[in-house]
Amino acid sequence: MLSHLNNFLPRQSSLLMKCNFSKMFCFQCEQTINGKGCTAKGKCGKTAEVSALQDLLIEQLKHLNSVVHHAKENDVKPVTTYSDHFNLEGLFATLTNVNFDEKRFQKYLHKGEKLIETYLKNGGEKLKSVLHENGIQTADFSYSKPLKELIKTGKEFQIDLTEEKRPVTFTKELIMYGLKGGAAYLDHARLLGYEDTSLYHYLSEALQKLSLPVSEFSLESLLEFALQTGNWNLSCMELLNRANTESYGHPEITTVSTTPVDGKCILVSGHDLRDLKLLLEQTDGMGINVYTHGEMLPGNSYPELKKYSHLKGNYGGAWQDQVTEFAKFPGPILMTTNCLVPPPKKYSKRVFTRSSVGYENLKHIEGDDFSELIKVAKKEKGFKNTKKLALKDIIVGFGMNQTLALADLIIDAVKEGAIKHFFLIGGCDGAEKERNYFEKLAEKTPKDTVILTLACGKYRFNKKDLGVIEFKGNKIPRVLDVGQCNDAYSAIQIALALANAFDTDVNSLPLSFAISWFEQKAVSILLTLLHLGIKNIFLGPALPAFIDPSVLDVLVKLFGIRPIGDVDEDLKLMLKN
The missing domain is CATH 1.20.1270.20 (Substrate Binding Domain Of Dnak; Chain:A; Domain 2)
Known part of the structure; x- marks a missing residue:
C-alpha cells in the first residue's frame, strides 16, 4: 500500500522548502x-x-x-x-x-x-x-x-512550517478545513430556517480549541478531533438534507434538458436552492427563462422547484468552464455560493453575487429582492434561433428517498447477479488533465455495475451513454445522480441502507469509492467517511498538500486511503472487493 504513494510523497515533502511567505x-x-x-x-x-x-x-x-x-x-x-x-x-x-x-x-x-x-x-x-x-x-x-x-x-x-511542529500544525489545518465545509452546510440550512444549537456549540468549541498552541496537542488527539469533526459534519449534512427536502420535496427522477430555448434568460449557479426558489417566484409569468449551472443542476429534480414551467433546464457544465460559458450566456448570472471564477470585464457587469460570495465591483444582492437582476435580464438579448440545437439531456434525481424506493429492485438485481458492483465516483471537478481519470474510470466500469455520482465531478461523464441494466422488465440506469456535493448525506445513507439489506457493513459491500477533491467541503466529507470507518478510498487527482507525510502514513494504515493511479490497475483492485 505505501509503495503506491511513492509518486506523491515528493509532492508532500516539498512543503519543507524555504518559501518567502x-x-x-x-x-x-x-x-x-x-x-x-x-x-x-x-x-x-x-x-x-x-x-x-x-x-x-x-x-x-x-x-x-x-x-x-x-x-x-x-x-x-x-x-x-x-x-x-x-x-x-x-x-x-x-x-x-x-x-x-x-x-x-x-x-x-x-x-x-x-x-x-x-x-x-x-x-x-x-x-x-x-x-x-x-x-x-x-x-x-x-x-x-x-x-x-x-x-x-x-x-x-502565517502557517508555522517548523519541521518538528508540522504533523500537528497540518492536522490542525485539516480540522479547520473540515469546519469550513460543515459551516457552509449549516449556513445553507440556516437560510431555510433550520438550526441546531448543538452543532453551533461544537463549531464554537472547535474554533476555540484550534486557537490553542501546537504544544497543547498530540498527533493522536488531533486525529481523534478530526474524526469527531467528521461526525459533526455528518449531522450538518443531515440537517441540510432535511431543510432542503422538507422545503422543496424529495428529489424525483427527472430528465433535464441542456438545450436552451428562445427567450430572455437568467443563469443560476452555486448551491443555494433557496435563491433559485426566490428567483423562480419573482420571474413567474414574466417570460424570462431560468437555467441552472454547475452544482445547481439537481435543483431541477425538486418538486417545489420543477413545478415552475420557466425552469427550462441546465446550461453549461462544471465551475472551471464558467469563463467560456458565462461569456456566451445571453443574460445575467446569479452566483449563490462557490465556485466563482474571477470574471473578466466582458461579462462581469452581468454577474450578481449573493450570501458570502463577493468580488470587487460585482453587484451584490442583499435581502431577497431580485428586481435589479431581472431588469438586466429584460435588457439582454436572450437566446435566439435555438431550434437547430439538440444537446443531450441529463437524468438527475436519484437522491436518498428516490433511490431507496428502488431498493428492493436493486437488491434483487444484486442477489441474482445482474448487478455485480457499485462505484461511487463523485466529488469536485477542476481544470487539471489528471481529472480525466474519473471520466475514464466511469467509461471502463463493467456493464453489470452501477455508478453513484454526486457533485460537479459528474460533469466528466453525465452526458455519456453508459447504458442501463435490464432486469425483470426494468431498466436500471448505470449512472445514478445523487445530487450536489451538499447531498453527500444521501449517498452515505444509500450505502448504509445497502449494507443493512445485506446484513453487513459498507466495507464488505461490492462498493468502491473514487473521490475527486478540490475544496474544503470535500475535506469535510472525507472526514465524515473516515469517521464512519469507510476504507480503501481512492482519492485524487492529488493528495492534499496540507497532509503531512507522517499523518498520511497513519491514514493509510488505518483507512487504506490511496491516491488514484493507473485507471486499469485501480479498477482491478476495486473489483476485487
Whole structure:
C-alpha cells in the first residue's frame, strides 16, 4: 500500500522548502501551485491582500470563540445567536472561490470586533481577568483599523512550517478545513430556517480549541478531533438534507434538458436552492427563462422547484468552464455560493453575487429582492434561433428517498447477479488533465455495475451513454445522480441502507469509492467517511498538500486511503472487493 504513494510523497515533502511567505501562503485547495502552496497569488485568483484578510478573519474567529468559551464558563450573558451566525458567515467566506472582495472582509472584521466588545462589556472586569489569565488579549489589537493596516497584520498570521511542529500544525489545518465545509452546510440550512444549537456549540468549541498552541496537542488527539469533526459534519449534512427536502420535496427522477430555448434568460449557479426558489417566484409569468449551472443542476429534480414551467433546464457544465460559458450566456448570472471564477470585464457587469460570495465591483444582492437582476435580464438579448440545437439531456434525481424506493429492485438485481458492483465516483471537478481519470474510470466500469455520482465531478461523464441494466422488465440506469456535493448525506445513507439489506457493513459491500477533491467541503466529507470507518478510498487527482507525510502514513494504515493511479490497475483492485 505505501509503495503506491511513492509518486506523491515528493509532492508532500516539498512543503519543507524555504518559501518567502511575506506575501501570502495558502494550500487549502487542490489547485494550489505545484501542490505546495500559493505564495504570490492564489491559483484561484485570490490576491495576497485578500489572503491576508482571510487569515486575519480566521484568527479573529478563533479569538472570538475563545472569548465565548470563557464567557459561557463564567455565566456571562450570551450573544450566541449572533456569534454563531457570524461563525458560519466568516468561515464560508474563506472557502476557495467564494469571496475575493477586500472591503467585504473588512466588514466581517468590524462585525466580529463588535461581537467581541459585546461579550467583554457583558462580562465586565471578571471576564477580562479570566481571559488575561488564559493568555487571551482583550484590548491589544483593534480590528477597526484601516484596510491597509488590517492587510499588514493579516500577513503576520502565517502557517508555522517548523519541521518538528508540522504533523500537528497540518492536522490542525485539516480540522479547520473540515469546519469550513460543515459551516457552509449549516449556513445553507440556516437560510431555510433550520438550526441546531448543538452543532453551533461544537463549531464554537472547535474554533476555540484550534486557537490553542501546537504544544497543547498530540498527533493522536488531533486525529481523534478530526474524526469527531467528521461526525459533526455528518449531522450538518443531515440537517441540510432535511431543510432542503422538507422545503422543496424529495428529489424525483427527472430528465433535464441542456438545450436552451428562445427567450430572455437568467443563469443560476452555486448551491443555494433557496435563491433559485426566490428567483423562480419573482420571474413567474414574466417570460424570462431560468437555467441552472454547475452544482445547481439537481435543483431541477425538486418538486417545489420543477413545478415552475420557466425552469427550462441546465446550461453549461462544471465551475472551471464558467469563463467560456458565462461569456456566451445571453443574460445575467446569479452566483449563490462557490465556485466563482474571477470574471473578466466582458461579462462581469452581468454577474450578481449573493450570501458570502463577493468580488470587487460585482453587484451584490442583499435581502431577497431580485428586481435589479431581472431588469438586466429584460435588457439582454436572450437566446435566439435555438431550434437547430439538440444537446443531450441529463437524468438527475436519484437522491436518498428516490433511490431507496428502488431498493428492493436493486437488491434483487444484486442477489441474482445482474448487478455485480457499485462505484461511487463523485466529488469536485477542476481544470487539471489528471481529472480525466474519473471520466475514464466511469467509461471502463463493467456493464453489470452501477455508478453513484454526486457533485460537479459528474460533469466528466453525465452526458455519456453508459447504458442501463435490464432486469425483470426494468431498466436500471448505470449512472445514478445523487445530487450536489451538499447531498453527500444521501449517498452515505444509500450505502448504509445497502449494507443493512445485506446484513453487513459498507466495507464488505461490492462498493468502491473514487473521490475527486478540490475544496474544503470535500475535506469535510472525507472526514465524515473516515469517521464512519469507510476504507480503501481512492482519492485524487492529488493528495492534499496540507497532509503531512507522517499523518498520511497513519491514514493509510488505518483507512487504506490511496491516491488514484493507473485507471486499469485501480479498477482491478476495486473489483476485487
